[in-house]
Amino acid sequence: MSATTSPDTAPAALAGPLVGADRLAAWRREGVVLFDASVGAHRGAAVRIPGARPFDLDGELSDHTSAVPHTMPGAWEFTEALRSLGVHDADTVVVYDAQGIYSSARAWWMLRAMGFGKVAVLDGGLPAWIAAGHPVELSPAAYDGPRGTFTARPRPGLIVDADAVAAALAAPAAAVLDARTSGRYAGTAPEPRPGLRSGHMPGAVSLPFEELQRDGGVMRPAHELRTEFEAAAGDRDRLYFSCGSGVTACVLALGATLAGYRDLAVYDGSWSEWGLPSGRPVVTGETLDESSLR
Numbered sequence: 294m295s296a297t298t299s300p301d302t303a304p305a306a307l308a309g310p311l312v313g314a315d316r317l318a319a320w321r322r323e324g325v326v327l328f329d330a331s332v333g334a335h336r337g338a339a340v341r342i343p344g345a346r347p348f349d350l351d352g353e354l355s356d357h358t359s360a361v362p363h364t365m366p367g368a369w370e371f372t373e374a375l376r377s378l379g380v381h382d383a384d385t386v387v388v389y390d391a392q393g394i395y396s397s398a399r400a401w402w403m404l405r406a407m408g409f410g411k412v413a414v415l416d417g418g419l420p421a422w423i424a425a426g427h428p429v430e431l432s433p434a435a436y437d438g439p440r441g442t443f444t445a446r447p448r449p450g451l452i453v454d455a456d457a458v459a460a461a462l463a464a465p466a467a468a469v470l471d472a473r474t475s476g477r478y479a480g481t482a483p484e485p486r487p488g489l490r491s492g493h494m495p496g497a498v499s500l501p502f503e504e505l506q507r508d509g510g511v512m513r514p515a516h517e518l519r520t521e522f523e524a525a526a527g528d529r530d531r532l533y534f535s536c537g538s539g540v541t542a543c544v545l546a547l548g549a550t551l552a553g554y555r556d557l558a559v560y561d562g563s564w565s566e567w568g569l570p571s572g573r574p575v576v577t578g579e580t581l582d583e584s585s586l587r
Contacts, residue, residue, distance in 0.1 A: 311551065317387055327386075331391040340429040340432060345432075346379065348400045356370070362565055371403070379438045387412070388400040392510060394512060394544060401547065409445075451558060458535065468531070468533070471535050471536065478493045479493070489565070494567060494576070521552075538564070
């Protein structure tokens with residue numbers, strides 16, 4: 294810590310999973326590792342927050358041997374990827390994306406699932422940073438700094454598979470929350486990926502991730518988030534999250550953490566896996582798709 298940095302603004306004071314743009318600006322010279330986790334059309338954007346490194350969810354930070362997108366790499370692969378990005382176990386990490394809070398929450402949850410605790414999401418992402426008047430710079434092609442010494446230490450239960458979700462759907466104390474749009478949940482809107490069935494898991498509850506945010510991709514206050522989760526899950530406190538490919542499910546995980554929930558899991562394959570033609574049951578509207586049981 295420098296002599297001019299007060300204790301309540303230093304990276305060591307990371308007190309929760311969110312950090313605002315002004316707080317991050319005060320930290321930039323204090324050794325914070327900053328990641329840009331943008332995906333899709335925002336991946337490799339022309340500008341970045343100065344010094345940000347690419348957390349490439351469409352590239353090396355997904356398991357490309359999987360049949361579905363954005364699944365977690367193994368502990369060894371994750372360790373190598375983070376070391377190649379210069380991360381050390383003692384670092385403080387802040388993650389953002391160019392949409393607000395979208396894919397940055399996925400990077401945050403992955404780091405937590407791999408045993409890294411000092412990580413937060415930039416509230417409002419790159420748009421909030423720019424709106425606050427903070428500087429940007431042209432994005433380089435890749436990080437080319439020194440390697441780090443990070444070692445993944447996976448935490449069981451934070452990332453789960455389809456069998457765990459199927460069990461949760463039948464468990465009275467658990468709730469499975471679906472972060473997709475209400476139209477995709479109901480099966481009235483098409484799936485963006487070909488070959489998937491429409492609808493939702495029987496017993497899953499719709500909670501579109503954007504319901505947890507204000508305009509601009511800023512998370513709502515904790516008490517409002519608690520109200521949303523209690524409306525969706527009732528008094529159930531073991532929460533499982535699903536979406537299209539395991540990305541915006543992590544926005545629900547972020548919101549639930551802010552709301553005070555602690556027993557949380559993200560379904561890695563999400564609808565990209567469950568929605569494939571298979572024996573997994575699917576509900577469209579209120580009617581069970583019985584063909585999925587054959």
